[in-house]
Amino acid sequence: MTLTQLSAFVLVARLGSVKAAANALSVSEPAVSQALAALRKYLGDPLLTRAGNGMTMTPGGSRLLSIAAQMVALGAEAEAAVRSAKGAPEQLRLVAPSTIVEFVAGPLADAFTARSSGSIEVSAGVAATDEMAVLVSQRLADLALGPNLGADRSLGLVSEPVFRCRLVVLGAPDTRFRGSPAQWPWLVESAATDPNSDVSRLLRALGVPESRLSVFPNQTAAWDAAARGAGVAPAIAHLAVHQLRRRELTVIDIPGTPMDVVWHATTLPLDRRSVAAGSLRHFLGTPEAMRLLRAPGSGVPPSRFRPPVYVTIWS
Amino acid sequence: MTLTQLSAFVLVARLGSVKAAANALSVSEPAVSQALAALRKYLGDPLLTRAGNGMTMTPGGSRLLSIAAQMVALGAEAEAAVRSAKGAPEQLRLVAPSTIVEFVAGPLADAFTARSSGSIEVSAGVAATDEMAVLVSQRLADLALGPNLGADRSLGLVSEPVFRCRLVVLGAPDTRFRGSPAQWPWLVESAATDPNSDVSRLLRALGVPESRLSVFPNQTAAWDAAARGAGVAPAIAHLAVHQLRRRELTVIDIPGTPMDVVWHATTLPLDRRSVAAGSLRHFLGTPEAMRLLRAPGSGVPPSRFRPPVYVTIWS
DNA sequence: ATCACACTTAAGTCTTTACTTAGGTCCGCC
DNA sequence: GGCGGACCTAAGTAAAGACTTAAGTGTGAT
Numbered sequence: 001m002t003l004t005q006l007s008a009f010v011l012v013a014r015l016g017s018v019k020a021a022a023n024a025l026s027v028s029e030p031a032v033s034q035a036l037a038a039l040r041k042y043l044g045d046p047l048l049t050r051a052g053n054g055m056t057m058t059p060g061g062s063r064l065l066s067i068a069a070q071m072v073a074l075g076a077e078a079e080a081a082v083r084s085a086k087g088a089p090e091q092l093r094l095v096a097p098s099t100i101v102e103f104v105a106g107p108l109a110d111a112f113t114a115r116s117s118g119s120i121e122v123s124a125g126v127a128a129t130d131e132m133a134v135l136v137s138q139r140l141a142d143l144a145l146g147p148n149l150g151a152d153r154s155l156g157l158v159s160e161p162v163f164r165c166r167l168v169v170l171g172a173p174d175t176r177f178r179g180s181p182a183q184w185p186w187l188v189e190s191a192a193t194d195p196n197s198d199v200s201r202l203l204r205a206l207g208v209p210e211s212r213l214s215v216f217p218n219q220t221a222a223w224d225a226a227a228r229g230a231g232v233a234p235a236i237a238h239l240a241v242h243q244l245r246r247r248e249l250t251v252i253d254i255p256g257t258p259m260d261v262v263w264h265a266t267t268l269p270l271d272r273r274s275v276a277a278g279s280l281r282h283f284l285g286t287p288e289a290m291r292l293l294r295a296p297g298s299g300v301p302p303s304r305f306r307p308p309v310y311v312t313i314w315s
Numbered sequence: 316m317t318l319t320q321l322s323a324f325v326l327v328a329r330l331g332s333v334k335a336a337a338n339a340l341s342v343s344e345p346a347v348s349q350a351l352a353a354l355r356k357y358l359g360d361p362l363l364t365r366a367g368n369g370m371t372m373t374p375g376g377s378r379l380l381s382i383a384a385q386m387v388a389l390g391a392e393a394e395a396a397v398r399s400a401k402g403a404p405e406q407l408r409l410v411a412p413s414t415i416v417e418f419v420a421g422p423l424a425d426a427f428t429a430r431s432s433g434s435i436e437v438s439a440g441v442a443a444t445d446e447m448a449v450l451v452s453q454r455l456a457d458l459a460l461g462p463n464l465g466a467d468r469s470l471g472l473v474s475e476p477v478f479r480c481r482l483v484v485l486g487a488p489d490t491r492f493r494g495s496p497a498q499w500p501w502l503v504e505s506a507a508t509d510p511n512s513d514v515s516r517l518l519r520a521l522g523v524p525e526s527r528l529s530v531f532p533n534q535t536a537a538w539d540a541a542a543r544g545a546g547v548a549p550a551i552a553h554l555a556v557h558q559l560r561r562r563e564l565t566v567i568d569i570p571g572t573p574m575d576v577v578w579h580a581t582t583l584p585l586d587r588r589s590v591a592a593g594s595l596r597h598f599l600g601t602p603e604a605m606r607l608l609r610a611p612g613s614g615v616p617p618s619r620f621r622p623p624v625y626v627t628i629w630s
Numbered sequence: 631a632t633c634a635c636a637c638t639t640a641a642g643t644c645t646t647t648a649c650t651t652a653g654g655t656c657c658g659c660c
Numbered sequence: 661g662g663c664g665g666a667c668c669t670a671a672g673t674a675a676a677g678a679c680t681t682a683a684g685t686g687t688g689a690t
Binding site: 001002003006013014016043044045047058059060061062063064065066067068069070071074075077078079081082083085086088090091093101102105106138139140215216217218220221224227228242243246248272274 | 316317318321328329331358359360362369372373374375376377378379380381382383384385386389390392393394396397398400401403405406408416417421453454455530531532533535536539542543557558561563587
Binding site: 017018019029030033034036037055 | 668670
C-alpha cells in the first residue's frame with residue numbers, strides 16, 4: 001500500500017473512471033489500473049467494480065475512500081508544513097478532556113500566545129483520559145491538562161497539580177424527579193462516554209444505567225437542557241457559575257458530591273520536554289492562568305481563534 | 316516520501332533514538348537511518364538533529380511528526396476498515412456548518428439510524444460552506460445540510476430547500492450598548508470565521524470590525540455569554556427558543572434582521588448518488604425530521620452518540 | 631586523550647513500484 | 661453478430677525502496 005496507489009484509487013473513485021484518473025495524472029491508463037490492482041490485491045477487496053458506464057464502490061471501497069483521501073491530503077500537507085516551518089512560530093499542542101477544552105483551552109491558548117508575543121502558537125485537542133498520557137509520552141502532545149497521569153511510572157511522565165475544583169450535580173431550581181438519583185434523567189456531555197473521566201466515575205458510583213443518560217455535544221448545551229427541567233447534569237462547580245448566579249440551575253445534594261477534583265498538568269520530565277512545553281507549564285502556575293482557569297468561557301478574538309484539533313477530510 | 320519512511324521517522328521521534336526505533340521495527344540500525352536520510356533529503360529539512368544522548372526535533376520535524384503520525388495511523392486504519400467492511404452497516408457522511416452540527420446533527424443521525432433499523436450509520440462532520448460542495452461532489456460526503464450549493468453548475472450538485480428559518484440577533488433583556496451596532500461586542504461561534512456563512516454575511520453588512528468579535532467554541536456558550544450581558548449574539552431564531560422562552564435573551568431589533576435563511580440538502584444528482592444518500596434525503600422531508608430540525612438540542616443515548624468527524628491523533 | 635556509544639555513509643543485493651506499449655476481455659448497443 | 665468503449669493483463673524496463681554488512685564520524689565521559 002503506497003501513497004501513489006492510494007491517490008490513484010482516490011482519483012478513480014472521485015472521477016468515476018480509470019481513464020479520467022489517468023488523464024488527470026497524465027499517465028497511461030494501465031498505470032492507474034495496475035496501481036488499483038495492487039491495492040485490490042493487498043487489501044483483498046475489489047474496492048471499485050465496473051457498472052455499465054462508470055464504477056461503483058464496494059462497502060470496503062467506500063470506507064477506504066474517506067481514509068485514503070485524508071492520507072493523500074495529509075501527504076501534501078506534510079510537505080507544505082515542513083517547507084513553511086522555517087521562521088514560523090513554534091507550535092505547542094495541548095490536550096485535555098472535552099470539558100476543559102470547551103471552557104478554558106481557548107482563552108488559555110490565547111493568553112499564552114499573547115504572552116510569548118506571538119512566537120508560540122498553542123492548539124488545543126480533545127482526548128480521552130487514557131489517551132492523554134500516551135499522547136504526551138509519544139511527543140504527539142506537549143502538555144496534558146486534566147486528571148493525574150503520573151500514576152503509570154512506565155511512561156515516565158511528570159504530573160503536577162495545578163488547580164483544585166469540585167464536581168457537583170446541577171438541576172433546575174424547581175424541578176423534582178422521582179425515585180433514586182439513579183433513575184433520574186442525566187444530561188451529560190461527551191466526556192461521560194470516556195470511562196475514566198470524573199463524571200463517568202460519579203455515574204458509576206451512583207449506579208446510573210446507560211439508558212438514563214442523554215449525551216449532548218457540549219457541556220453548555222447539557223446545562224441548558226437541565227435548566228429547562230429535562231434532567232440533572234454533572235458540572236465542575238466554578239464553570240457553571242453564571243448559570244448558578246442567574247438561578248437557572250442549583251446544586252442538588254447527591255451522595256458522593258461535591259467530589260473533589262484536581263486538575264494536573266502533565267508533561268515529559270524536565271530533561272526531555274521542549275522549552276515551549278516548560279514555559280506553558282510555568283505559565284499555568286501564574287495568577288493570570290489561575291484567573292482564566294477559574295473564569296469560564298470568555299471567548300477569544302477571531303484572529304486568535306483556533307478550532308480544536310481535527311483534520312479536514314479534504315484539502 | 317513513503318509510508319515506511321514516515322513510520323521510521325515517527326518511531327525515532329517518539330522513542331528518541333534511531334537504535335530504539337530499529338529495535339522496535341526489528342531491522343538494522345542503518346535501515347532506519349537511511350529511511351530518515353531519504354525523508355530529510357526529500358523534504359529538505361534535518362527534522363531530527365543529534366543532541367548529546369538523544370535527538371531533538373527541528374520546527375519542521377515537529378510539524379511533520381503530528382501529520383506523519385496521523386498518516387501512519389490512518390494506514391493501519393485503512394486496512395482494518397476495508398477488512399471489516401464485509402457485513403458491517405453502511406456508512407453515510409453528513410456535513411454541515413458547525414451551528415447545524417451542534418444542534419441537529421446528533422438527533423437527526425440518531426433518528427435516521429433507528430429508522431433504518433441500524434443498517435445505516437450516520438456520522439456528522441463540520442465543514443466550511445465552500446468546502447461542503449466539494450466534499451459532496453468528490454463523494455467524500457454523502458449529503459450536505461446548509462446553504463444552497465446548487466449555484467455552481469460545474470459541480471453538478473442537486474440542492475433542494477428543506478427548511479426555512481430566520482436569523483436574528485439576541486441580547487440580554489435589560490442591557491443597552493452604546494453607539495451603533497457595529498460598535499457593540501458581538502459574541503459568535505466558530506462558523507462566523509467562515510466568510511460565506513450567513514452570520515458573517517450579516518456582520519459584514521453591519522460593518523462590524525473583527526476587533527468587536529469574540530469567538531466561542533460553540534453556539535450555546537456564545538448565547539450564555541450574551542445572557543449575562545457580555546454582548547449580542549446572532550442566532551437562528553428557533554434554535555434559541557429555550558433561551559427566549561426563559562427570557563434570558565430577547566430579540567434585538569437590528570437593521571437587516573430578521574434575515575430569512577433556507578437550509579438546503581445537497582447531494583449528487585439522482586443517478587450518481589448512493590441509495591443511502593437518497594434515503595437520508597427523503598427522510599429530511601418527513602415530519603419526524605422536521606420536528607428534529609425545529610426542536611434544538613435534545614441529546615442522544617450514549618450508545619448512539621457519535622462525536623463529529625475528527626481524526627484521532629494517535630491510533 | 632581516547633574510549634564507548636550512537637548516528638551516518640558506503641557499497642551491494644533483492645524486491646517492489648511505476649511506468650510504458652501491446653494485446654485481451656467484458657459489456658452495452660446497434 | 662459484431663462494433664466501440666472501457667477496463668484489465670502481460671511483458672519489459674528504469675528507478676527507487678528497503679535491507680544487509682562494513683566502515684566512518686562525531687560527542688560526551690572517564
